[in-house]
Amino acid sequence: KNEVEQSPQNLTAQEGEFITINCSYSVGISALHWLQQHPGGGIVSLFMLSSGKKKHGRLIATINIQEKHSSLHITASHPRDSAVYICAVLSYNTDKLIFGTGTRLQVFP
Amino acid sequence: EAQVTQNPRYLITVTGKKLTVTCSQNMNHEYMSWYRQDPGLGLRQIYYSMNVEVTDKGDVPEGYKVSRKEKRNFPLILESPSPNQTSLYFCASSYSGTRSSPLHFGNGTRLTVT
Numbered sequence: 001k002n003e004v005e006q007s008p009q010n011l012t013a014q015e016g017e018f019i020t021i022n023c024s025y026s027v028g029i030s031a032l033h034w035l036q037q038h039p040g041g042g043i044v045s046l047f048m049l050s051s052g053k054k055k056h057g058r059l060i061a062t063i064n065i066q067e068k069h070s071s072l073h074i075t076a077s078h079p080r081d082s083a084v085y086i087c088a089v090l091s092y093n094t095d096k097l098i099f100g101t102g103t104r105l106q107v108f109p
Numbered sequence: 110e111a112q113v114t115q116n117p118r119y120l121i122t123v124t125g126k127k128l129t130v131t132c133s134q135n136m137n138h139e140y141m142s143w144y145r146q147d148p149g150l151g152l153r154q155i156y157y158s159m160n161v162e163v164t165d166k167g168d169v170p171e172g173y174k175v176s177r178k179e180k181r182n183f184p185l186i187l188e189s190p191s192p193n194q195t196s197l198y199f200c201a202s203s204y205s206g207t208r209s210s211p212l213h214f215g216n217g218t219r220l221t222v223t
Contacts, residue, residue, distance in 0.1 A: 030208045041219075043199060045211040086152065090207050096167065097207055101151040 003027050006087050006100040013107050019074040021103045023087030026068065030095070034061050034072050035086040037102065043086075046072070077107045111136045115200050115215030122190055123223055130185045130218050132200030138213070140206045141183040142167070143175065145196040146217075152199070158183055159206060190222040 007022045023032070034046040047054050047061040049070075054061050058077075063070040074081055087100040113134045122128055134141065142157035144167075154167030158177040172194055174186040183202075187194060198218045203210035 033207065033212065035212070035214075041197065041217045043201075043214040043217075045213065048207075048209075048211045088152070095208070097154060099152040101149065 002100070003091075003098050004087060004089055004100040006085075006103050008103060009101070011103060011105045013077050013105070015078055015107055015109050017077050017107075019077050019081070019105065019107075021072045021074075021085050021087075021105070023070040023072070023089075023100055024068060025070075025087075025089045025098070027089065027098065028092040029065075029068075029089040030092050031090045032063055032070050033088040033090070033097070034070075035088060037084040037086060039083070046085075074105075077105075079107045079109055082106045111213070113200055113202050113213050113215040115198075115218050117218060118216060119219050121221045121223065124191055125189050128187050128190060128220075130187075130198060130200075130220070132183045132185065132215060133181050134183075134202040134213070135181065136202065136204070136213065137180065138202035138204050138210075139180070140203045140210070141177065142201050142212075143173070143183070143185050144199045144201065145169065145194075146199065147196050155185070155198075190220075192222050194220065195222050196220060 004025045031050045037043045058075045060073040084102040086102045088097045116131045143155040144152045146152050153169045156175040158164045200215040201212045203212050
């Protein structure tokens with residue numbers, strides 16, 4: 001079993017829909033990162049969080065340390081949000097990043 | 110413009126021919142790292158560096174070397190590439206490590222070893 005599991009693996013949505021991507025992990029962590037990888041391959045950091053909730057524009061990231069779970073929400077989704085979203089956790093014990101395999105999101109007009 | 114620059118973007122080579130992928134950042138970041146990305150496996154860390162002259166192995170260091178002689182540069186060296194090193198490679202940097210700073214990624218290098 002992977003230490004970081006993302007769900008769903010693939011997600012399609014109509015423009016305007018509310019999107020939720022989930023990340024569950026099995027190790028103790030110091031921080032959690034959400035990344036976005038565009039079809040061209042480039043990777044952008046969206047959030048880094050260790051507790052609570054962060055918001056940036058239409059994106060919201062939450063984390064529940066006790067339940068070892070994080071969610072990434074996209075409100076009013078748009079075709080330009082189509083990308084692969086990757087969750088990565090920083091292991092408290094090893095101080096290394098462990099990546100999920102990503103959630104591929106496609107938003108149609 | 111603040112950025113991480115990787116070169117080349119695409120590289121096709123033959124087994125055993127030494128190659129270097131360069132990585133440079135202009136943000137005065139202390140932390141730099143290399144990852145490879147393979148279908149179904151996600152990103153995996155190869156090596157990382159917390160500061161000049163300090164490097165550590167990641168999860169998949171076999172077949173790779175790195176050096177950090179200057180703060181801005183962190184080249185990835187494949188002394189004798191093999192076909193199983195065909196992959197998409199990313200360099201990344203952050204101000205003070207992934208515990209407290211977001212990562213900034215280069216645009217990636219797609220390597221094919223025949």
